[in-house]
Amino acid sequence: KAGVTQTPRYLIKTRGQQVTLSCSPISGHRSVSWYQQTPGQGLQFLFEYFSETQRNKGNFPGRFSGRQFSNSRSEMNVSTLELGDSALYLCASSLSTATYGYTFGSGTRLTVV
Amino acid sequence: EDKVVQSPLSLVVHEGDTVTLNCSYEVTNFRSLLWYKQEKKAPTFLFMLTSSGIEKKSGRLSSILDKKELFSILNITATQTGDSAVYLCARESGGSNYKLTFGKGTLLTVNP
Numbered sequence: 001k002a003g004v005t006q007t008p009r010y011l012i013k014t015r016g017q018q019v020t021l022s023c024s025p026i027s028g029h030r031s032v033s034w035y036q037q038t039p040g041q042g043l044q045f046l047f048e049y050f051s052e053t054q055r056n057k058g059n060f061p062g063r064f065s066g067r068q069f070s071n072s073r074s075e076m077n078v079s080t081l082e083l084g085d086s087a088l089y090l091c092a093s094s095l096s097t098a099t100y101g102y103t104f105g106s107g108t109r110l111t112v113v
Numbered sequence: 114e115d116k117v118v119q120s121p122l123s124l125v126v127h128e129g130d131t132v133t134l135n136c137s138y139e140v141t142n143f144r145s146l147l148w149y150k151q152e153k154k155a156p157t158f159l160f161m162l163t164s165s166g167i168e169k170k171s172g173r174l175s176s177i178l179d180k181k182e183l184f185s186i187l188n189i190t191a192t193q194t195g196d197s198a199v200y201l202c203a204r205e206s207g208g209s210n211y212k213l214t215f216g217k218g219t220l221l222t223v224n225p
Contacts, residue, residue, distance in 0.1 A: 004155075031211065033211070033212065033213070035213075035215075042215055042216070042217045042218060043156075043201065043203075043213075043215040044215075045212040045213060045214065048211045048212055050211070055211045056206075056211050056212050058212065088154065090154075090155070090156070092213075101147060101158035101161050102147070102158070102213060103158065104149075104155045104156045104157075104158075105155060106153075106154040106155045107154045107155065
């Protein structure tokens with residue numbers, strides 16, 4: 001079956017711009033989580049959605065937001081980009097909890113210049 | 114607090130060696146402990162552990178959880194160069210907190 005698909009794979013943006021990243025989970029998975037990965041901080045939780053509802057949010061500023069659609073696809077948006085937002089953004093899907101392990105996509109590499 | 118601490122942070126071994134990677138975690142709202150392997154981008158799932166003392170095995174890899182002492186180990190026997198990667202340990206929160214808290218990872222380098 002198809003895995004978790006994230007688009008785009010790479011993105012270069014300028015400070016102050018906004019960006020939207022997309023994640024299509026494995027068919028049948030209703031939970032989608034987003035993580036930011038940087039060399040200094042490692043993998044950090046951004047937020048998790050289940051059936052279009054945000055169930056949990058990490059310690060990120062309000063510039064980071066997300067949503068989930070009825071087909072379980074999810075988007076995350078970062079407004080007013082800062083240089084420190086440069087990172088690999090990973091999306092993970094699961095049935096509900098980690099019953100079968102969260103499956104990660106290949107990520108979107110965002111570079112802010 | 115959801116802290117996860119992995120050790121060592123990096124490790125260099127020769128092919129054929131056996132390695133043990135460590136992961137300690139905090140207990141609040143604990144649901145499960147997961148191990149992932151990350152080579153380029155997408156972390157790939159290795160194991161999920163929920164019960165103490167039950168070893169999970171997959172080929173040369175095995176893992177076990179100690180819920181009393183709050184740690185887990187990942188063993189790799191007869192290492193190969195293809196095992197070179199970052200190994201990530203993650204704690205899944207339960208209750209209403211659906212998230213994974215990751216450790217910083219262990220960078221394993223296997224030399225021929």
